[in-house]
Amino acid sequence: METKIYIAFQGEHGAYSEEAAFSYFGESIITVPCKNMSDAFESLKNDEVNFAVVPVENSIEGTVGVTYNLLLEYNLMACGEVFQRIKHCLISLPKETLKTIKRVYSHPQALGQCREFLEKQRYEAIPVYDTAGSVRLIKAKNLKESAGIASEMAARIYKMNILQSGIETNQNNYTRFLVLSKKDHDSTGNDKTSIIFSTKHAPGALSDALRVFAKRGINLTKLESRPIIGKLWEYNFIMDFEGHRTDKNILSALMDLQKNSEFIKIIGSYPKGSVSN
């Protein structure tokens, strides 16, 4: 008998995070929707699920601050990454057409990303909590002349009709997700590592920290300063680089970094993700 794998994600069934979970693990998993991002972390901490799939960065909106605050708070590790194309669909009850629609429901961020389309069609935009939830709402309340903006998967789940696909203004819309677990991934030879660290707030401190990686030829793929909550205008740095934390040169870089840092937290090493459409 096969053991089922349970995956927590934030949002309702049909959320882009759930799409990312299926892209990464395949179709045989059991996905567990969580109302808030912190609920997804909590259920993994309490072993109610095997993994959580959480967004860390979107190519238009930038870093997801809430996720990094939770990565600092919880002792969970990244064991995988997946890049998911965000392709917004206009979804309605079966009898509607583009011409019968008057009102469009979705999360404010999705409405914003589809603004040109909505204005051209002269639809009224109505904000709701999340993208997939807008489709559920229209189905549950049998809302006529209405559509939601959500993923293709949301249309499949709620058995609703896609009036138009890819209605976002900028089609280069990808979200990067981390797969979280209680431990990270063994070395595969094609890995990335995520860490959070803080340096002393002094000239050159960050540059010295980065030189530790540069002089070993380690390639950085993300670097970001984040205010430390409760310590106004002191900063943590989020850093991703190529390599596994057990590689000899990475290990020596991390030991070197420790000398320059007030604090280092290793989020984990994991195989580099690929892009799903």
Added chain:
Amino acid sequence: METKIYIAFQGEHGAYSEEAAFSYFGESIITVPCKNMSDAFESLKNDEVNFAVVPVENSIEGTVGVTYNLLLEYNLMACGEVFQRIKHCLISLPKETLKTIKRVYSHPQALGQCREFLEKQRYEAIPVYDTAGSVRLIKAKNLKESAGIASEMAARIYKMNILQSGIETNQNNYTRFLVLSKKDHDSTGNDKTSIIFSTKHAPGALSDALRVFAKRGINLTKLESRPIIGKLWEYNFIMDFEGHRTDKNILSALMDLQKNSEFIKIIGSYPKGSVSN
């Protein structure tokens, strides 16, 4: 006769961006609400206003990606900065009390930041487009048993009642705004400079770029990698540092940086902002 100064901001009257504009310029300005952030940039570009005040970073949510995309797109410059405390208030019609409220309207981000309070009071949270708009809605529709979450200023403007102030879970909630104009600010001796640049995606490229600043003792206050839209997984870097772009050592650092960069855009030099409550 005094000439009036016009300031564009995104949101409705009573938005936190408008509070920041008054903190920076004082009470005698004329504020011009803009539906979208791009409208604020556009109206400054077209000389319909003298300045725009735009959010760039929040201590909880992180960088405001949309603003940086527009800073890249438009040739406008930063001439000032202001840090605004985000203090969420529960606002209602005069006859309500904490006990009579059942439903709370606000932007999803504000609802999220006040989640502990809302759950403790067992209020139903209802998302709307923006914080100040929730107060206008309750007033316009005379909504009973309802409150909005918005700034103190929103309560003043719509002549509504503050039931409780500072209902956010994390009180260290500040937003950093830039004041935009067609040119930046002259040197004052206590300045910051914002730039956006990209390096070749190669080991050490970023570290080399930062060394340019470190070896001159220039203190970095923000550094962030941002995906370049349309060029998946190539990165721009947003950087803030202490000093004015006309200072001798800054000028020489920027000329040095140019050799290592594919592209540099100077957003502007401006006096360091202080924190408003």
